[in-house]
Amino acid sequence: MVSDPASDRINLRKEKRIPLQVQLQLKGSTSLGFTMDVAVFTVNVSKSGICFRTETDLPLRPGDTFEGTLTCSRFATPVYLEIKWQSGKRYGGYLGDSTEKWFVSF
Numbered sequence: 001m002v003s004d005p006a007s008d009r010i011n012l013r014k015e016k017r018i019p020l021q022v023q024l025q026l027k028g029s030t031s032l033g034f035t036m037d038v039a040v041f042t043v044n045v046s047k048s049g050i051c052f053r054t055e056t057d058l059p060l061r062p063g064d065t066f067e068g069t070l071t072c073s074r075f076a077t078p079v080y081l082e083i084k085w086q087s088g089k090r091y092g093g094y095l096g097d098s099t100e101k102w103f104v105s106f
Contacts, residue, residue, distance in 0.1 A: 015046040024052055026081070028066035034059045036066065043090065050081070054089045062086065 020042055027037050038058065043051040050070075064083045069076055081093040 015048060017044040017046050017051075019043070020045050022070050022072045024050070024068050024070050024079075024081075026066045026068045028064075030059050030064045031061050032059050036060075042070070048096075049084070049092060049094050051090060051092050054091070057089065058091075060086060060091055 022042050024040050024042055025038075026040065029035050036058070038054075040052045040054050043053050045051075060083050062083050062085060066081050066083075068079045068081050070079055071077075080096050082096065083091055084094050085092040
């Protein structure tokens with residue numbers, strides 16, 4: 001039996017993703033010592049994480065942690081985010097206990 005890489009990637013996902021674009025303001029310091037205060041936008045969200053994109057390269061690495069705020073016209077939700085992966089200008093982050101305040105119903 002031959003494996004299909006596209007299907008394998010989908011099967012690795014443990015949670016449903018919802019396409020949702022909201023602003024994420026990140027504040028903190030990276031493991032490389034850079035101070036961050038930057039606005040980015042989510043690509044999609046899940047129960048415990050987000051995927052976001054940036055317009056420029058950022059010095060983020062897996063394991064970096066930040067405080068942030070997810071914002072749209074009807075809400076502002078504080079979050080604690082740990083960077084889990086990077087692919088180009090897209091990043092994945094784990095929300096940890098921030099999901100207690102999560103505005104999306106799954």
